[in-house]
Amino acid sequence: MFTFNPVAFTVFIIFFLIVTGMGFIAARWRRGDLDQINEWGLAGRRFGTTVTWFLLGGDLYTAYTFIAVPAAMFGLGVLNGWFAVPYTILVYPIIFILMPKFWSVCKQRGYVTAADFVKDRFGSRTLAFAIALTGIIATLPYIALQMFGIQVSLAALGIPLSVSIGGLQIELPLLIAFLILAAYTYTSGLRAPAMIAMVKDIMIFIVLIALLIVLPAKLGGFGAIFAAVAKKHAASPTTFFEFLSPKQNWAFVSLALGSALALFLYPHSLTGVLSSNSKNVVKRNTALLPIYSLMLGLLALTGYMAIAAGIKPPKSLGANYAMPLLINAQFPPWFAGFAFAAISIGALVPAAVMSIAAANLFTRNIYKEYISPNASERAESTVAKWASFVLKFGAVLFIIYIPTAQVINFQLLGGIWILQTLPAVFLGLYTNWFNRWALLIGWFVAEVLGTILFSAAGLKSVYAISIFGVSFPAMYTAFSMIILNLILAIVLTPIFNVIGLGRGRDITVATDYDAEEVLPVEAGREALG
């Protein structure tokens, strides 16, 4: 299916090497003591508007954006692919309201993770443990999805995915990419993805602009592209949709809103926010980051362009290869090499931030809380570095042993899991009214039931629930479960308070949430370096 092209391969390797070099050099950028978790895992909370824009953009728009969304558009159409556009629009008003508060309390109290905050806010180590565990487990399939993005790029370049060593099939190219990533994350911490993100984002924008200039012209304009899409819907009216059928409205809305609420509960998003140097940097970025949403929307349309171009990925590979096949078919090899380098590097940045963020959770809220409470700062940082290594390795195992088609489904399951931390983390920013045990039970029931519904639906995240003969329209399981979760937390709180199940002591104070700060105006130079 894919043939090896030396030109494409050379271009790919050159960019990969440049980025690897940057990853190691990043350790010296805005030098700090990397033996402190605050420096390794949050880059000293010193990033200005520009760096934060690149880092968050590089961190939030992942292989999901470049591979999974166009693939969903190509294979299933509007419901499964296009909800990502309202999703990535609505996330920013939410961030505008919530994240300055979160940044403020974390800065005032020196928190590194959301679980650090929950522990103090609700006075519960157990609840903090639940939040940390959810963050780590929900992140694993997300890292695996990034690895999958690299795998798709390598395959599209015709690089053999597995090499036989002593009779064992070993996915050598992927392992090499993983080891390089692990090595510079270990040495440079969050500085590495922040620095690489700048290269990644510029490369991705170049690829996108080229795609948008060349493809519609070649394919006869958007009119012709959408005519091909309409034809595909006519040919398979029950599986592929150009417009939402009335029954799909609820699924579309709940996917968009549920995903928008979930995105900034993920550890890697919060890590990006906490590494910025002020609340205003976060606010400014809610107006600047939508540039990436526009990119996502336009990239999604390349899935439709692949339909118009008559791309037919073989069954064994599936829709995820539609975009790579389109690039190979329509562009010269040097550009294909560049584009796949952009996609791979585009997957490395979030993979690095995710593993750092999950490592921070493990170190702060599991290791230091339960295993070694007296760990020094240096020990804490060392544990975090190794944890990031182990977590990435776990993700590699995930991708090797779980069929690739399922990787994306598991990432959606991750979304169901992470959204259940909303009451403690987001509502916790406003109130400590909830009883910690009520939050814990709401979380637990929603997680268990959400996972059961996910598997009952055949590893799908949209499910039509019916209770006592009343059937609700099909909707995103993350969304139905957060409603259940909230109801439980609200109903159980007064009950537990009455029966005397202890409330935790909130050690944060009102002023923590609204720290006024006086910062020098950012000059362009300061913002960059």
Place this chain on the structure above:
Amino acid sequence: MSVQPQTQARTRRTWLRVFLIIPFIVLLYPPFYNSNDPTFIGMPFLYWFPLLWILLTAILTGALYFLGA
């Protein structure tokens, strides 16, 4: 003396944030834009309208930032 303007600034900022509800109302009611017409450069309404709202929402959050919300 210095307390008074600050309090005022605060009241104003809370009030302005109400506008952030607009993109939710518009985008979370798909029957409103789930149609082919009007098309724009060959793109159905369902596709170009959300793309337009990416820009409009960014302008909204940007404006709220500059107005001190």
